Amino acid sequence: MLHGFLSRRQAQKLIIHHHWRRRRTQAAAEDNRPIRRQQPGDLHRDDGAGIISSAADESGGGVAAVPERVAGHRPREAEGGGGGGNVNEMSYLTRILSSKVYDVAIESPLDSAPKLSERLGVRVWLKREDLQPVFSFKLRGAYSMMAKLTGEQLAKGVICSSAGNHAQGVALSALKLGCNAVIAMPVTTPEIKWKTVERMGATVVLVGESYDETQSYAKQRAKEEGRIFIPPFDHPDVIAGQGTVGMEIVRQMPGPLHAIFVPVGGGGLIAGIAAYVKRVRPEVRVIGVEPFDANAMALSLYHGQRIVLDQVGGFADGVAVKAVGEEPFRLCKELVDGVVLVSRDAICASIKDMFEENRSILEPAGALAMAGAEAYCKYYGLKGESVVAITSGANMNFDRLGLVSQLADVGRWSEAVLATFVPEKWGNFIQFYKLVGPVNITEFRYRYDAHKEQALILYSVSFDTTMELEKLQDWMKSANLHTLNLTDNDLVKDHLQFLVGGRSKIENEIVCRFIFPERPGALGKFLDLFSVSWNITLFHYRDQGGSDANVLVGFQVAASEMDEFKSLANSLQCDYKFETDTEVLELLLH
Known part of the structure; x- marks a missing residue:
């Protein structure tokens, strides 16, 4: 789960x-x-x-x-x-x-x-490790450990497992020390990352669906070939290399801190x-x-x-x-x-x-x-x-x-996501817009439905102070318009606000979120597995630039079939959860 x-x-x-x-x-x-x-x-x-x-x-x-x-x-x-x-x-x-980190680091x-x-x-000060040659502090620890290896050890080469910054640190350190480096990376690693490591002269091996599998491969190969495994953090020499950041801060900041x-x-x-x-x-x-x-x-x-x-x-x-x-x-x-x-x-x-x-x-x-x-x-x-x-x-x-741009103002508490119910009558949308007009609206979602008495309007507003947001909510309350603040709801921010088709009454519908590795063919395999037995009633997937896919799916599953459904979901060996926020699901889906 x-x-x-x-x-x-x-x-x-x-x-x-x-x-x-x-x-x-x-x-x-x-x-x-x-x-x-x-x-x-x-x-x-x-x-x-x-x-x-x-x-x-x-x-x-x-x-x-x-x-x-x-x-x-x-x-x-x-x-x-x-x-x-x-x-x-x-x-x-x-x-x-x-x-000796300054052989490679600034x-x-x-x-x-x-x-x-x-x-x-x-007084906020920023220690700019993002300006290092590999755009990360990680090369400090890698080089600190590798610089202490003997000539014989360097001749046998080094190996590490990483999907990101540690890989680049080891690759650059190996280039500087003139030793061979093998970098094991999960198969889900984006091409831009493993090619960057490869350009530094390291041998990249894409292996393992998860980091644990990748690390197991690297450690086993280290034993077989006599290579030195360079851990990302759990070694005194790596820790000491990273500790040079603290030494610099003390030197650069002599006053009270x-x-x-x-x-x-x-x-x-x-x-x-x-x-x-x-x-x-x-x-x-x-x-x-x-x-x-x-x-x-x-x-x-x-x-x-x-x-x-x-x-x-x-x-x-x-x-x-x-x-x-x-x-x-x-x-x-x-x-x-x-x-x-x-x-x-x-x-x-x-x-x-x-x-x-x-x-x-x-x-x-x-x-x-x-x-x-x-x-x-x-x-x-x-x-x-x-x-x-x-x-x-x-x-x-x-x-x-x-995604960062979408969430930044929410994180700064300068944007809120709201949902308001209004009577579904001709002209009410314009009246609603005039009501919220004094507030800066950054997004509006509305669809007319002549068969429903209540319309749902999903919208985002920006504000400079929380008092402005509270004032808007007071306006809604005085106008007898039921309004919910959904700003903190990740289900809404990640999925529900992007869904099309509107609300629908579907019998025996369950809603789940799945996370599985982002790799070619994974989504098709996922759909093929479930679509044979159950009708898919809702689906939202959005590429968020990470190694994992976050998918929201609705299924029609009878109560008598729940054990079978859970067994199949567990067989995927990926993380999933049943969405149980009934208020939000009823609000936006039903």
């Missing part, structure tokens, strides 16, 4: 304050516990953890998991280790200071963001930054940022052990991991001050912010820290402080820009 569809409302805007010392003590005796499987966003109310609800919708869709840590806290000399053996935090400081600039700063009332916001996937970047910053500037907060539906680090820190997500949202594909690394988690639970969760809409709004600041376009994961910084500053009412957000990458799929 599909677990990863989380809207801003479903995530409940929780601020979670961890009593970390207590949890750390509990976890210390249980370091060998197996990692747990859990659903994304599954942060439950726990009085012992002090969960507080936030009603600040305008915070940008943020959920913050922020522990209570005393300012100036210095980390203990913890022993432990992930992929590279036992490494304490002082050793990381030495590794970072002696790193010291990225720390740019001010005057427009965002003015809006938030804080409240917090550094870091995008979190597997945890290598934030672990490296925290390992350095907490040694030399312990008063500076290091705060991670994750999407609502890819929150493995937040859940792991909350539970005191690594959590495996059953399903991961793929919009911010650069951070879409099911489990954080063992060594990054060990460092993060000791050093990191918290995690902020943000919505897809908020990420899109931050991509737009970056474009308006300097005409640069970030990938979703690259804008994650900006979205988290804004949510944090608004929630805590931070004013006059300095904060840094790491813009981690700019490898944006061009096909995704349409």
Whole structure:
């Protein structure tokens, strides 16, 4: 079953304050516990953890998991280790200071963001890792590890598994070091990505329907050929390479600094930054940022052990991991001050912010820290402080820009999606238009039906303040026009607002959302499988520029056939869910 569809409302805007010392003590005796499987966003109310609800919708869709840590806290000399053996935090400081990453990487600039700063009332600085030679910070970690390989190891070559930025980092590092590199990438990888890696001189192998299958292939081939496997985040040398970002921030920002916001996937970047910053500037907060539906680090820190997500949202594909690394988690639970969760809409709004600041376009994961910084500053009412957000990458799929543009104003809370019922009488549409005329309408959807007493008008409006939206809703109420605010409903934004044909009464109709790999022939195979047994009553598919297809489908399935339907759906081995938001389905479909 599909677990990863989380809207801003479903995530409940929780601020979670961890009593970390207590949890750390509990976890210390249980370091060998197996990692747990859990659903994304599954942060439950726990009085012992002090969960507080936030009603600040305008915070940008943020959920913050922020522990209570005393300012100036210095980390203990913890022993432990992930992929590279036992490494304490002082050793990381030495590794970072002696790193050779500048053979391939630049010291990225720390740019001010005057427009965002003015809006938030804080001084926002952007650490421009999107300006690296491969448009991502990932080459730092890859080169840091590969530069330490012996001549014999380099002669045998390296291999990695990646569908994105890590692949480019390994390929460029191999080119610089003169060694052979094999890059295993899933078969669903867009051509533009694997060809970019190939142009750097690496051998690209498209293998596996999922990342797990691709990684298994890479590790097996590494054993067979004696190659060194270069992990994307779970190795001390990779972490140290990423930690040079923190070293640069400290050097570039000598004055007071409240917090550094870091995008979190597997945890290598934030672990490296925290390992350095907490040694030399312990008063500076290091705060991670994750999407609502890819929150493995937040859940792991909350539970005191690594959590495996059953399903991961793929919009911010650069951070879409099911489990954080063992060594990054060990460092993060000791050093990191918290995690902020943000919505897809908020990420899109931050991509737009970056474009308006300097005409640069970030990938979703690259804008994650900006979205988290804004949510944090608004929630805590931070004013006059300095904060840094790491813009981690700019490898944006061009096909995704349409979706980003569509959702950006919603994420900024400057556009709302509304649905209003009006009596289906001649001339009522014009009267309705005059009623909403003072508001800037960005989209209108209406179809006359002489056989119905009530007409549904679906429309979007832009506004500068929430008071304008509230005023419009008051107008509708005074005119006795039932109006729903659908702005937070992902089902509407992703699918229902694009459907044609209008509402229809269909017996035994069920509505499902499926996610399956975006590859040639996948859609046809999906349709052939179901159309033999059940009538398809509704269908919407939209290419969103990712590796997965998100499809909304309606079927006529009798109650006696539900077990058979579920069995067939499960045989697809893809994520799916039954849509049960009856109010919205009745509103737009029936």
